[in-house]
Amino acid sequence: MAVSNLSPAPRASASSRSHPTARPGYGKRSVPDQRPHREGDFALLPERERHIAGFVDALPDGAAMDIKSLARSQPLYGQMAVGSALRALGVAGHLRHVRCLSGEGGQVRWVTRTFWSRCARDNEWWDTFLTAEERRSAPAEAAVPAAPGVGAPAETSVPAPALAPAPASLHVPAQPPVTTVPQQRTAEPEAEPGARPEAGPGPVADRQPSPAFLALARLGRTEPRLALSAADCAALEQAAAEWLTRGVDTDYLTRALTAGLPASVDSPFGLVRRRLRDKLPPRLPAAAPSVPGTPVRRLMVECTECGVPGRPEAFRDGLCRPCRQPDPDPEV
Template identity: 75%
Template sequence: MAVSDLSPALRASASSRPHPKARPGYGKRSVPEQCPPREADFTLLPDRERHIAGYVDALPEGAAMDIKSLARSQPLYGQMAVGSALRALGVAGHLRHVRCLSGEGDQVRWVTRTFWSRTAHDNEWWTAFLAAEEHHPAPQEATEAVAPAPVEAPEPEPAPVPARPPALVVPQQRTAQPQPQPRPGLSPAFAALARLGRADSRLALSAADCAALEQAAAEWFARGVDADYLTNALTAGLPASVDSPFGFVRRRLRDKLPPRLPATTPVTQATPVRRLMVECTECGAPGRPEAFRDGLCRPCRELDPA
């Protein structure tokens, strides 16, 4: 049940579970030159959006911004409510989801970030800010290229690292898990499709389904993404029920296919230009900043003109 007349001063979670951080280079990014927090922040928003905004605003830089992490770390709203609130905050001008190319040479990869502003801004401001951000070198660029991380997702509690690895551990033994379990010799694309049902049971595919979709998924890998990125893109923003997992995944593989990475350039380039795309806060589809209004792509705006 939503709490009425919430004060923006309620900026800490009422949950004892600490909010997780995203991997380095991912997660929350606050826009520069913001005013200090005030009691009047977010007072014009509805109760639910006001509470989620106050919670997000209090999170540190690099905090995980995926729906599952936000819903798990605060007690008042579930995943569907948090997803709707984030969409409303994007429309109100407080946030934008983006994908950035990070790294140098052959080590470039896409990372997902959420830019957050305590002050609401219009579409023109966000377009200008993201256009400038695209050519602004990221301080962690080199680290991300050496040690790439998966697309922002809820992270498990970190396990202690042993002083030295156990003897005789081979990669094949580490994949001995319950079905669906890819067998040796299967492609990374087939393996990623087979694991979709673990990430979300609504997208459970049969072996025949995986074989039929393998070539379409392989094209994603050919464009520089990894299994975690593919899984995140296919499972983001799922409807309450999926009647045909095969048809749903086939369409997303086609509609959300990322662009090809630019050709590798000589190492003589000191500071690589970072490419940036905005993600629709409703469906997650990527595009250029100027193609979005209120954080929504054209198809989502047409579905909900209000």
């Protein structure tokens, strides 16, 4: 009598290699409300998917979930078999590959995460969970004070209590007005012998040099053929400052001025002045302002078959529409 193989999935890899950890922000993420581990987990899956599911379930959060790492850490299946097993687990409802926008302001990047569920979930559960996950990953909006009468009571002015008159014993006689003598000068204290006079504002020549001036002054130390005097740097400072206003830094300015020099430079001032004029970088267009009320997508689901990203509701069983409905074979 044939008996179906319902052995539980292995809880750890038979390989002695330690599984790598993904880069920060990537890797495995367990969904909340996981049920405790039981011996019958994944028993209804085929043998290959049952083994890969048990191996992934035993991995900690943050573990690498790419096919190469999973195939390298367990000895039974190669990369193609692991990839097929992950796609089958996605269809079964155990995982979803998701691209998340991580970071704030200008320091943002797309990271790939694999959300894992020990219990198989249906499409409606995954859509609800991923929608809530996107709201959780969105940056907190700044609190705006409520207008009076809308969600908050308006402030009412309370008249200040009248002060009682002070008793007669506390009255202070008024002081007579002080008369000033025209053209009266206050005698200045004499300076002590040997004391250093207080420093006043320095001359214009002693001002803090600008970044453009410093970049020109360092040219001679970077490239001796472009050694400039202090007067040369002052004359070219405005032209160099125009470069910095167009979004480049001093390192870019130095490389542009020193690249491709001839064997000998007869006039460093003339060559630098011409390069500042001829190689002036263009102004970058300003970033288009975001339209108020247009939400920024911070989470997109990846198809477990082809990897194309999209909105969570556009996927069924972890697959995009073309992968769910493949083109029929052409007629012979």
